[in-house]
């Protein structure tokens with residue numbers, strides 16, 4: 715469903731991702747690890763279409779269509795979802811309005827405010843967000859935990875085909891991590907969508923259990939393995955891999 719071939723991405727004329735190739739089959743769970751600054755967020759943001767990144771070579775097909783020439787909203791409509799590492803605050807826009815607009819943009823389906831609110835409350839219940847959260851300003855002053863719960867709630871609401879989660883585990887305590895992971899795993903198994911989980915920690919992967927673990931280093935994927943690769947990194951660090 716996602717086929718990245720020989721991708722090179724520059725930020726301010728500096729190549730960050732170099733000749734990277736990665737294939738994600740439908741319904742599979744992948745983890746992407748790599749030390750700070752290795753380019754994980756750059757890859758995720760460029761796939762979603764953030765304009766500050768220049769694609770200088772390579773291709774990326776999503777569901778058979780070239781992703782890299784698609785406007786950002788077409789990427790989202792085709793079923794690509796990104797939970798960014800640092801979602802920008804949208805002052806003056808309430809969470810409910812944000813979700814309703816996003817839903818309309820994604821599905822072009824007209825749903826009444828009351829009916830949509832029911833769906834939102836159901837998603838919030840699943841991730842243990844209080845209903846009053848709909849009145850907060852979108853992404854403004856969210857705690858680490860609220861951010862992550864809100865991202866998973868959006869996955870429940872928008873039902874993407876591929877969800878990229880950029881460090882969804884930072885800012886979550888152990889209990890919250892377990893609970894959010896459980897909801898995510900249940901949804902993944904129910905709908906069998908694909909997941910690309912960017913993380914530093916084995917703990918999240920222990921709950922979500924990826925089929926593939928990739929390590930990004932010097933701009934491309936230098937190692938791929940199973941969950942045991944994440945365990946090795948946890949014990950020995952990236953240095954232990956001798957990439």
Ligand code: ADP
Pocket residue numbers: 725730748749750751752753754755756757766
């Ligand atoms: P990771 O997510 O693996 O920690 P990033 O993709 O955030 O790595 O960063 C990779 C490199 O690209 C870093 O050197 C970083 O400084 C640079 N970079 C990428 N995006 C930006 C940005 N929006 N602003 C400043 N530097 C950036």
Ligand code: MG
Pocket residue numbers: 754755756799880881
């Ligand atoms: Mg990052």
